[in-house]
Amino acid sequence: MTITGSALVTGASRGLGAHICRRLAADGWPVAVNYRSDPDGAAQVVAGITAEGGRAAAFRADVTDEDEVRDLAAAVEAELGPVQAVVANATGPQPKIAADEVTWEQHLDQLVFFVKSPTLLMRATLPHMRRLGGGRFVHIGTDSFERALPGASAYNAAKGAQIGLARTWARELGRYGVTVNIVAPGWIPVERHGTITAENSGDYLADIPLRRMGTPEEVADVVAFVASDAARFVTGERITVNGGHTID
Numbered sequence: 136m137t138i139t140g141s142a143l144v145t146g147a148s149r150g151l152g153a154h155i156c157r158r159l160a161a162d163g164w165p166v167a168v169n170y171r172s173d174p175d176g177a178a179q180v181v182a183g184i185t186a187e188g189g190r191a192a193a194f195r196a197d198v199t200d201e202d203e204v205r206d207l208a209a210a211v212e213a214e215l216g217p218v219q220a221v222v223a224n225a226t227g228p229q230p231k232i233a234a235d236e237v238t239w240e241q242h243l244d245q246l247v248f249f250v251k252s253p254t255l256l257m258r259a260t261l262p263h264m265r266r267l268g269g270g271r272f273v274h275i276g277t278d279s280f281e282r283a284l285p286g287a288s289a290y291n292a293a294k295g296a297q298i299g300l301a302r303t304w305a306r307e308l309g310r311y312g313v314t315v316n317i318v319a320p321g322w323i324p325v326e327r328h329g330t331i332t333a334e335n336s337g338d339y340l341a342d343i344p345l346r347r348m349g350t351p352e353e354v355a356d357v358v359a360f361v362a363s364d365a366a367r368f369v370t371g372e373r374i375t376v377n378g379g380h381t382i383d
Contacts (some may be wrong), residue, residue, distance in 0.1 A: 136364045140219030140267050143167040143211055143260065145198045145252070148176030150325035151275065151351050152224040156180050158355035159222075159362060160189035165215040168193045169207065169225070190215065198225050198252045208259040217263035220271040220362045223253045231286035245293035249274075250300060257304065261313070269312025271362045274301050276319035276373060281381040298373060305371030314370035316361045320354045321377025345378035 142159045146152045148170035157180070160166045166184060168191055170177040177193035184191040192214050196207035211218055227248050232241060257272060264270025279287055280294045298317065305315040322339060340346060354376050360366055361374065375381060 136219075136269055136271070136367055138163050138219065140217040140263060140270070141165040141167055141211055141215035142220040142222065142362065143169060143194075143207075143218045143256075144222040144224055145169045145256070146171075146225030147180060148173035148193075149180075151320070151323065151354055152222075153180045154351035154355040155222055155224065155358050156191065157184060157187075158352070158359045159220070160184040160187070160191055162359055162363065163189075164220065164362070165190040167191070167207075167211040167215055167218070169198065170195055171197050171225070198223075198256060199247045201255050204252075204255040204259050208256075208263065212263060217267060218260040218270070219264060219267050220273070221256050221260050222273045222275065222358055222362070223256055224275040225252060226275075229287065229290050232289065233286060234288045237289050242289045242292060245289045246296060249293040249297040253297070253300060257308075261308070261311070264313050265311050270314075271366075272301075272304065272308070272313060272315045273358055273361055274315075274317040275358075276317040278319055278321045278375050278377045278381050280319075281375075301373070302371045309370060314361070314366065316366070316370060317373040318354060318357050318361065319373055319375045319377075321349060321375070321380050323349045323351055323354055323376075325351055343378040343380050344382065347378065349376060349378055 142164040144156050147156050147168045156166045156168050168177045168180045181191045181193050196203040301315050301317050357376050
């Protein structure tokens with residue numbers, strides 16, 4: 136797929152989103168760095184990309200709000216060109232709650248990020264992709280779904296819904312030349328995880344065949360692949376990036 140539009144990455148002022156922005160920019164994408172409450176972080180991502188000769192701009196929007204998502208898509212088109220690729224990376228708090236204590240509202244809190252927000256983004260950007268003759272929609276998932284981590288029933292249920300959403304979209308949007316895939320990392324340390332030590336990672340590492348933690352750059356590489364022309368015949372897939380942690 137020839138890059139003729141822009142890439143929109145949500146929740147991109149830090150963490151995985153920031154790394155994904157930098158990787159896509161290195162591939163030649165004009166990158167829309169979305170943030171909700173961290174303008175300084177988004178500005179730093181943009182500055183880093185432009186310093187390397189890339190093109191990027193920061194856009195504030197709550198991607199769970201329909202009006203703001205619609206305005207976001209229009210603003211990105213005006214400054215960077217029509218959205219040709221979306222990376223739905225934004226997420227919210229993920230509290231650990233026992234199954235017998237979780238509420239329906241807490242389920243909805245997770246569904247808002249992993250079903251509602253991607254739906255709003257798809258509806259706002261699909262007209263752009265259709266005009267361009269195709270596009271890419273990439274969900275950022277997790278291997279928590281397979282691992283069925285205790286205390287994360289609402290989160291895991293929403294991530295399961297995300298899989299059904301992506302697979303169904305892949306069937307429906309393929310006619311427009313739009314691929315839909317999920318990149319599902321394991322535990323990839325970023326700023327919010329603090330310092331990783333042998334004490335707080337030893338048990339996790341013992342279950343990973345590659346015997347090391349993954350890096351944000353390795354997740355970004357896979358996102359860049361599914362957003363590229365190299366993945367033009369890959370859709371409806373979920374690629375897990377976790378060093379083999381969930382091999383059956």
